[in-house]
Amino acid sequence: MTSLELRLKVNGRVYRVRRDPDRPLLAILRNELGLTGTKYGCGEGECGSCTVLVEGSAVRSCQLHLGEVGAREVTTIEGLARNGALTPVQQAFAELGAFQCGYCTPGMVVGATALLRSHPAPSRQEICTALEGNVCRCGGYARIVAAVQRAAELARAKEASV
Numbered sequence: 001m002t003s004l005e006l007r008l009k010v011n012g013r014v015y016r017v018r019r020d021p022d023r024p025l026l027a028i029l030r031n032e033l034g035l036t037g038t039k040y041g042c043g044e045g046e047c048g049s050c051t052v053l054v055e056g057s058a059v060r061s062c063q064l065h066l067g068e069v070g071a072r073e074v075t076t077i078e079g080l081a082r083n084g085a086l087t088p089v090q091q092a093f094a095e096l097g098a099f100q101c102g103y104c105t106p107g108m109v110v111g112a113t114a115l116l117r118s119h120p121a122p123s124r125q126e127i128c129t130a131l132e133g134n135v136c137r138c139g140g141y142a143r144i145v146a147a148v149q150r151a152a153e154l155a156r157a158k159e160a161s162v
């Protein structure tokens with residue numbers, strides 16, 4: 001690694017990226033690492049379509065600069081499934097058809113994952129509060145909330161983590 005590069009841990013892999021601390025993480029994920037599951041919506045921290053996990057916490061990757069990530073582990077939508085098996089959240093979204101165009105879905109799934117890891121049995125209100133910064137332009141909120149509730153049930157039934 002040269003002094004012009006930084007290490008970035010994403011989905012269990014270490015990447016070398018250009019040392020440019022002010023670049024948004026979202027741009028690096030999509031344009032350099034090819035992880036296009038994380039979506040660009042507003043670019044201003046207002047829509048949640050760019051949500052990723054940083055050490056397990058949901059973060060707007062359009063608002064997080066490379067220099068702020070440091071050695072922390074980033075997980076994108078591509079990094080959630082394990083050994084090809086959908087997580088309970090992914091399974092529930094698919095089962096309930098909790099998407100129309102799907103543009104908001106990666107951010108919703110990642111946000112819901114962070115919620116269920118900290119609150120395995122959230123109330124409807126807690127789900128709405130956790131995802132209130134995630135915009136669905138298709139208006140599919142009712143199914144999205146139902147899918148998060150279903151994901152919590154699936155995780156409990158399987159005694160699996162989300």
Ligand code: FES
Pocket residue numbers: 039040041042043044045046047048049050051060061062063
């Ligand atoms: S693109 Fe990041 S919050 Fe909208």
Ligand code: FES
Pocket residue numbers: 098099100101102103104105135136137138139140
């Ligand atoms: S499913 Fe289209 S934006 Fe949510």
